Amino acid sequence: MKETKEKILSIENLVIKFSLRGKVLTAIRDVSLDLYKGESLAIVGESGSGKSVLMKSIMGLLDKNGYIAQGKILYQEKDLAQFKTEKDWLKIRGKEIAMVTQDPMTSLNPLKNIGKQIEEAVVLHQGLKGKEAYEKVLQLLRDVGIQDPERRYKQYPHEFSGGMRQRIVIAIAIACNPKILICDEPTTALDVTIQAQILNLLKTLQEKYQLTTIYITHDLGVVAKVADRVAVMYAGDVIEFGKTDEIFFNAKHPYTWALISALPQLGEKGKELYSIKGTPPNLFKEIKGDAFAPRNPYALKIDFVETPPYFKVSDTHFAKTWLMHPNAPKVEPPEVLKKFFEEGRLYAHGG
Known part of the structure; x- marks a missing residue:
């Protein structure tokens, strides 16, 4: 039920x-x-x-x-x-x-x-x-x-x-x-x-x-x-939302990946901590496409032209990114996150 x-x-x-x-x-x-x-x-x-x-x-x-x-x-x-x-x-x-x-x-x-x-x-x-x-x-x-x-x-x-x-x-x-x-x-x-x-x-x-x-x-x-749930905001818009575990261990938007990558505990000894390159968009101007596109290393051509709709990840998890489109090329999250997601899923399921 x-x-x-x-x-x-x-x-x-x-x-x-x-x-x-x-x-x-x-x-x-x-x-x-x-x-x-x-x-x-x-x-x-x-x-x-x-x-x-x-x-x-x-x-x-x-x-x-x-x-x-x-x-x-x-x-x-x-x-x-x-x-x-x-x-x-x-x-x-x-x-x-x-x-x-x-x-x-x-x-x-x-x-x-x-x-x-x-x-x-x-x-x-x-x-x-x-x-x-x-x-x-x-x-x-x-x-x-x-x-x-x-x-x-x-x-x-x-x-x-x-x-x-x-x-x-x-x-x-x-x-x-x-x-x-x-x-x-x-x-x-x-x-x-x-x-x-x-x-x-x-x-x-x-x-x-x-x-x-x-x-x-x-x-x-x-x-x-x-x-219990998380809404991720960027440039005045909610670009991903879902249950906390879904956002932490199965994030889909590159901005959410970037936020999690910047967690101090994911830093490696002797290496610089991750930081998001560039600056947020100027909100005085009209934003075309995905607002995060200019800072997004995974941006597709369509990201600069058309705003993505919400794509359904699960009944409780949605993300506004063209990477979720069935015709989009398959893109893996950064290496540091893949390991973190894997460990997180194991932890979430009592592994």
Whole structure:
């Protein structure tokens, strides 16, 4: 019997543009993506690939010069792309969809103790007041792993370490009681041991609060730890998506190959680490064909002329590359990846 998952959010043919100095930049180019209830979806790609813009559009946080030119963002039978006023967004932002930002120092008010900052979200989104609100804040502090919450409640952001501040930011997001939690590079500013603690914490909270989570990251190590599914973005487009194992061990798009090849653990002693040659395309200009073609050593002639459609790899795995066309020449992934894929498949099947 085929498992049917409930869609919680659907993005359909979304195009987002920005007006800059009299020119128009297309930051998101015809993106369609579904999010399923209870899952963890990771959105990966280089800086500037459109990950954060895509997520900001879901929360109505686009900069003033940004706008949705086409498409739908469907959530609970509402099209968020049609929302125009702050009043509309306040029904969704925080209450239904909350965000953990990447820099906890700039997210917190340095002049207000952390207890009051969490309490604001509890009062606004859960309707609790007085002692009830205070007790809820203490519970949230315990949930995010902060000991001695009564004392910590009265302290200010500068009295906490980076990892502790990130826990406070997570507590504020959870205090909103959201259905969807967006984590924008939640471990970027933290050292490796603290990163692991924060990722474990987010997984625990996801189960406890029945959250659907989206991770925005360029760190594939983070993806491997937390994600059920992965969407790979390049130049404002989702070029491959599938289950985490499918993306890691059976990737089909040359850009995904390049991202995985750049993992430090695939480096060989005495050799330079792999890096993707060239630069991403200029999004002020119209992109013809596959946006990755100029940087792609496996590019075909058609890549420079026509945008590839999604080709089906499995029921859950799709890739936008002409290399998947039945008439395309057979191209093997780089040698370093073939070995990695092989080991990964063996590992995935308990070999």
